[in-house]
Amino acid sequence: MELYIGGYAQGKLNYVLKQTGIPMDKVIDALVLAERGISEEIGIVNHFHLFVRNCLREGKSPEDLVEAIIAGNPQLIIISDEVGNGIVPMEAEEREYRERLGRILCGLAEKALKVERIICGIGQRIK
Numbered sequence: 001m002e003l004y005i006g007g008y009a010q011g012k013l014n015y016v017l018k019q020t021g022i023p024m025d026k027v028i029d030a031l032v033l034a035e036r037g038i039s040e041e042i043g044i045v046n047h048f049h050l051f052v053r054n055c056l057r058e059g060k061s062p063e064d065l066v067e068a069i070i071a072g073n074p075q076l077i078i079i080s081d082e083v084g085n086g087i088v089p090m091e092a093e094e095r096e097y098r099e100r101l102g103r104i105l106c107g108l109a110e111k112a113l114k115v116e117r118i119i120c121g122i123g124q125r126i127k
Contacts, residue, residue, distance in 0.1 A: 001070055002077045002114040004123075005105065011121030012079045013046050019123065020044075020077065030054075033069075042073070048080035052101045056093070066104055070111065080105060082117075 006012050017024065026043035030051035045051070055062035070076065084102045089095055109115045115127040 001074055001108070001112050002116075003105070003108050003112040004077065004079045004116050004118060005082050006118035007085075008081050010118050012081075012118045013044075015118050015121055015123055016044060016077060016079055022077070043075070044077045044079060045069075046079045048078045049083055049101055052104060053097055056097055056100065062100060062104060063107075066108070070108070078108060 004012050004016050013027070016022070017027075020043070022043045027046055028042045028044070030045055030047040030049075031054070033045060033051050052062040052066075055065060080101075082105075084098045089098070109127065112127065114125070116123040116125050118124075
């Protein structure tokens with residue numbers, strides 16, 4: 001598994017597509033991940049942070065779902081926005097979302113073979 005993170009609109013998907021050579025038809029948007037699931041032909045999950053947000057809104061445990069997804073797809077590439085580097089939100093649900101996403105990304109980074117942060121379309125290898 002590989003993890004790519006970065007701020008909003010920093011060129012993460014384009015960077016990953018160029019680096020890996022994976023075609024766009026092998027990319028699934030995390031907004032439809034829960035509905036369609038992941039099959040073997042999927043190589044990249046984009047907008048992973050929105051998957052976590054939707055799980056929390058629906059009262060599901062994103063941690064459990066992420067574990068199941070990774071266990072069944074060890075070659076998966078995950079792309080996620082970083083959301084914890086800004087102002088702390090006033091709303092409790094927003095603070096919980098940022099906290100949970102941050103912890104999930106830390107767990108994924110620990111398990112990942114490769115972790116990169118993308119800024120202005122340029123990757124910086126972290127692991």
